[in-house]
Every structure is written in structure tokens, then in C-alpha cells.
Amino acid sequence: QSVLTQPPSVSAAPGQKVTISCSGSSSNIGNNYVSWYQQLPGTAPKLLIYENQKRPSGIPDRFSGSKSGTSATLGITGLQTGDEADYYCAAWDSSLSVLVFGGGTKLTVL
Amino acid sequence: EVQLVESGGGLVQPGGSLRLSCGASGFISSTYDMHWVRQATGKGLEWVSAISTAGVTYYAGSVKGRFTISRENSKNSLYLQMNSLRDGDTAVYYCTRVGGSAFDVWGQGTMVTVSS
Numbered sequence: 001q002s003v004l005t006q007p008p009s010v011s012a013a014p015g016q017k018v019t020i021s022c023s024g025s026s027s028n029i030g031n032n033y034v035s036w037y038q039q040l041p042g043t044a045p046k047l048l049i050y051e052n053q054k055r056p057s058g059i060p061d062r063f064s065g066s067k068s069g070t071s072a073t074l075g076i077t078g079l080q081t082g083d084e085a086d087y088y089c090a091a092w093d094s095s096l097s098v099l100v101f102g103g104g105t106k107l108t109v110l
Numbered sequence: 111e112v113q114l115v116e117s118g119g120g121l122v123q124p125g126g127s128l129r130l131s132c133g134a135s136g137f138i139s140s141t142y143d144m145h146w147v148r149q150a151t152g153k154g155l156e157w158v159s160a161i162s163t164a165g166v167t168y169y170a171g172s173v174k175g176r177f178t179i180s181r182e183n184s185k186n187s188l189y190l191q192m193n194s195l196r197d198g199d200t201a202v203y204y205c206t207r208v209g210g211s212a213f214d215v216w217g218q219g220t221m222v223t224v225s226s
Binding site for chain 1: 145147154155156157160168169170171204210211212213214216217218219
């Protein structure tokens with residue numbers, strides 16, 4: 001069981017919008033930055049969102065992040081078939097002094 | 111080009127040892143916190159260990175006492191010494207750099223298989 005909770009899967013049609021939730025606690029999301037990663041099949045993870053809502057250079061503004069309390073959300077608009085991937089949230093856990101990941105969410109673009 | 115390249119993976123028997131290496135290029139790795147993350151086949155990402163710029167180390171409970179993270183600044187490299195390996199340690203191991211409070215650079219991964 002992962003410390004951060006994500007839905008196992010989400011799906012939506014091309015061009016639509018999807019959100020992926022990530023639920024934690026005060027010791028991780030509540031008091032630390034959340035980051036999001038995209039992992040395409042057979043490849044290393046790629047940073048999508050850092051410090052809750054910031055996008056690295058090269059990441060399109062179709063991807064957005066937000067945080068409220070002990071939960072975070074990744075939003076993807078204008079879905080493309082190329083967005084089909086696994087998405088992970090992560091945060092440092094101050095109580096355990098470990099980095100925790102969500103279990104991952106598989107996005108299917110129907 | 112900023113890059114991380116892992117090496118040292120392979121097949122090892124339960125109870126055995128393996129040392130993973132991660133070479134950095136395009137940046138000075140000693141000026142960044144560095145981590146190891148692993149992923150078993152078909153499973154999610156699992157954090158393994160970290161080393162800060164000051165040399166402070168952190169470990170997941172599942173590897174504490176068995177794995178040791180270290181860095182060799184003169185070689186711009188990161189290492190993971192893995193002892194007392196178990197079946198559950200079988201995974202692709204990634205090294206990754208912390209930039210902007212997140213893992214901004216990842217290696218391609220190296221496969222570790224623990225099996226008799």
C-alpha cells in the first residue's frame with residue numbers, strides 16, 4: 001500500500017480534460033512540495049510538475065498542478081493519444097524522513 | 111547535455127551483493143541531492159535512498175541496514191551498495207537528481223534480478 005493514494009486508472013476521450021488526485025497526510029503533502037511524473041511505456045519517468053504547480057521548461061501548459069491541504073491534483077487538458085502513460089505523485093514525508101510516491105495512475109485516452 | 115547513466119545491474123543470487131553506479135555528465139553531481147528509485151516489473155515507483163549535498167543519507171525501511179548510498183565527487187558519480195539481496199529487490203533501479211524540489215533528471219535505469 002502506497003503512502004500517497006491515487007486512483008489506479010482514469011480515462012477520457014481525445015481533446016477532453018482529466019484530473020488525477022493524490023491524497024496524503026499532513027506529514028507529506030500537507031507540509032511539503034508535491035511533484036508529478038509521467039512514465040511512458042518502457043521509459044524512465046519524466047518530471048511534469050514541481051513545487052505543487054510549476055512546470056519545467058518544455059512541459060506544455062496543458063498540464064497543471066494544484067494542492068489543497070493534504071491532497072494534490074494533476075490536470076491534463078486537450079488530451080492526446082500520446083498522453084497515455086502512468087502518472088505518479090511524490091512528496092517528502094517529514095515524519096518518516098523518506099520520499100513517498102503514489103501508487104500510480106494509468107491514463108487511457110479512448 | 112545533462113545526463114545520468116546507471117550501470118552495474120545484473121543477475122545475483124539471494125543473499126548476494128551488487129554495487130550500482132550512476133555517472134553524471136553536464137553538471138556537478140556533488141552540488142545536488144541525489145536519489146535512487148526502483149521499479150519492479152509491472153509495478154509502481156518505489157523510493158530507495160537519498161544522499162544530500164552534505165552527505166546525509168536516507169533509506170527506505172525495506173532496504174535500511176542492507177543498502178548503502180554514497181558518492182564520489184572526484185568521479186562525479188553516485189553509488190548504491192546492495193547487500194543481502196532478496197527476491198523483492200528485483201527491479202529496474204534509476205538514479206535521479208533533485209532540482210527544484212523534484213526529480214528533474216533521471217537515468218535510463220539498470221536492471222537488478224535476484225534469483226537462484
